[in-house]
Amino acid sequence: MRILTGAISHETNVLSNIKTDLEEFKKRRLLYGEDIIKEFDGTKSPAGGILQGCKQNGYEVIPTVFASATPSGTITAEAFDTLLNDILDGVKANKDLDAVVLHLHGAGVSEKYPDIEGKVLSEVRKLIGDKPLVATFDYHANYTQEMIDSADILIGYDTYPHIDGYERGVEAVNLTKKMLDGKLKPTLGFIQPPMLPALQVQFTGKHPMKTMLDEAHKMEKLPGVETITVAAGFPWSDIPEAGMSFIVTTNNDQKLADKLAKELHDMAWNMRRDFLVTPIPLRQALIHVKNASKGPIVLADIGDNPGGGSPEDGTVVLKAMIEEKLSGGVFALIWDPVAVEKAIAKGVGNKVNLSLGGHTDNLHGSPVTVDANVKHISDGKFISNGPMGTGVPMDMGSTVILDIGGTDVIVTSKRLQPLDLTLYRSLGITPEEKKFIIVKSSVHYRAAHAPIASEIIELDTPGLTSPRLAGFGFKNIRRPIFPLDIEMLGITELKSMDEE
Numbered sequence: 348m349r350i351l352t353g354a355i356s357h358e359t360n361v362l363s364n365i366k367t368d369l370e371e372f373k374k375r376r377l378l379y380g381e382d383i384i385k386e387f388d389g390t391k392s393p394a395g396g397i398l399q400g401c402k403q404n405g406y407e408v409i410p411t412v413f414a415s416a417t418p419s420g421t422i423t424a425e426a427f428d429t430l431l432n433d434i435l436d437g438v439k440a441n442k443d444l445d446a447v448v449l450h451l452h453g454a455g456v457s458e459k460y461p462d463i464e465g466k467v468l469s470e471v472r473k474l475i476g477d478k479p480l481v482a483t484f485d486y487h488a489n490y491t492q493e494m495i496d497s498a499d500i501l502i503g504y505d506t507y508p509h510i511d512g513y514e515r516g517v518e519a520v521n522l523t524k525k526m527l528d529g530k531l532k533p534t535l536g537f538i539q540p541p542m543l544p545a546l547q548v549q550f551t552g553k554h555p556m557k558t559m560l561d562e563a564h565k566m567e568k569l570p571g572v573e574t575i576t577v578a579a580g581f582p583w584s585d586i587p588e589a590g591m592s593f594i595v596t597t598n599n600d601q602k603l604a605d606k607l608a609k610e611l612h613d614m615a616w617n618m619r620r621d622f623l624v625t626p627i628p629l630r631q632a633l634i635h636v637k638n639a640s641k642g643p644i645v646l647a648d649i650g651d652n653p654g655g656g657s658p659e660d661g662t663v664v665l666k667a668m669i670e671e672k673l674s675g676g677v678f679a680l681i682w683d684p685v686a687v688e689k690a691i692a693k694g695v696g697n698k699v700n701l702s703l704g705g706h707t708d709n710l711h712g713s714p715v716t717v718d719a720n721v722k723h724i725s726d727g728k729f730i731s732n733g734p735m736g737t738g739v740p741m742d743m744g745s746t747v748i749l750d751i752g753g754t755d756v757i758v759t760s761k762r763l764q765p766l767d768l769t770l771y772r773s774l775g776i777t778p779e780e781k782k783f784i785i786v787k788s789s790v791h792y793r794a795a796h797a798p799i800a801s802e803i804i805e806l807d808t809p810g811l812t813s814p815r816l817a818g819f820g821f822k823n824i825r826r827p828i829f830p831l832d833i834e835m836l837g838i839t840e841l842k843s844m845d846e847e
């Protein structure tokens with residue numbers, strides 16, 4: 348059997364002013380043909396899972412394109428059309444293929460298409476007739492009717508931090524095999540509650556999302572149920588379908604699929620009050636760190652998370668950290684290629700005066716003038732140690748450590764969410780020995796940082812990934828939706844909130 352595969356992965360934050368062209372994909376990962384296999388074979392990633400699934404089942408892989416960019420603004424029409432054609436050309440050139448298994452993100456928006464995944468799947472469908480079309484998706488996917496109508500099976504990650512991409516990739520190929528063997532006729536129950544949870548409450552390690560996933564996993568054991576996707580959605584794509592979704596896939600039993608999907612819908616809706624977020628005021632948290640006796644305390648700058656499309660050059664926390672004279676920590680990280688260049692020109696051991704960060708927009712603080720010591724210079728490359736994407740090569744571009752008031756401030760030339768401890772170790776930093784670690788991340792940091800953290804504090808910071816969703820002025824998301832339309836809490840619940 349011959350399985351064609353490919354990936355277009357982008358979480359589009361339409362409010363970001365970083366344009367997503369092909370260069371943005373090249374900065375992160377844009378690979379073709381055999382290079383895809385070289386990059387991902389043996390890695391714990393969705394692509395690694397698809398390759399392994401094919402290997403286990405004795406299938407031949409036809410790799411087309413693998414494109415992924417750090418979350419940023421709307422994808423240019425040219426970039427998306429090019430990547431789409433890379434997949435379609437592969438399909439056209441391989442008429443004898445038996446199935447298509449793709450990895451897509453599920454929150455991609457291009458200048459032409461508000462739902463790029465629906466476009467990819469529907470165009471592939473036109474070419475392959477009724478051959479199996481299966482795809483894996485990010486947990487932050489916004490599912491649409493076009494995606495559901497075009498694909499046979501859609502499998503989202505079950506975890507945030509995303510640590511099961513590999514398992515979902517293997518699962519996608521195994522279910523494809525079941526279809527090819529004539530043992531599975533997928534029937535999908537698809538439903539979306541009017542809910543748009545902020546990133547912090549999408550964490551699957553605790554209630555309410557853990558409760559939802561536990562229930563979905565129980566349902567997956569019922570006879571006739573093949574797989575269930577619980578997706579938290581991504582608000583900043585600002586499309587009508589943004590938000591939470593449930594997809595129940597059964598074997599030729601539409602009624603059961605619809606019934607279970609409705610049960611998950613009702614369960615989430617009844618718990619909606621548990622999806623409100625209360626981050627900690629920044630100064631209060633920094634004073635707490637100053638007085639703490641045990642480290643490292645992990646502080647999450649949730650407003651400036653590049654994983655959700657924030658620029659990662661925000662200075663609000665940096666400025667407060669300097670003003671509070673906090674020392675002995677590590678700051679991960681600031682994206683500022685010009686500052687990196689200047690620091691490298693000065694060289695290790697020398698002083699440098701810089702205007703650091705705050706260059707991209709005016710939502711994340713203005714540039715901060717700092718006197719720093721250049722402590723370390725690196726090419727910024729490392730291999731992920733996991734638990735997310737174990738074995739996958741990462742690249743921060745040229746990187747320096749600046750000593751600012753006794754804290755190691757990491758400054759990079761490429762945007763990369765700090766979610767792997769190897770990021771520190773590759774720069775000679777031992778994170779366990781630090782008093783505090785500041786990360787620009789919403790939830791992913793937890794996978795690697797929670798085991799070493801004495802405490803985790805989510806900071807109430809401004810920015811494009813802030814949980815204060817009502818302030819973004821979304822134009823296209825369907826209304827009413829909770830929590831943008833807070834009256835959907837219900838009168839009695841609003842009353843009890845007043846009392847708190």
Ligand SMILES: [Zn+2]
Nearest residue numbers: 485486487509
């Ligand atoms: Zn995600």
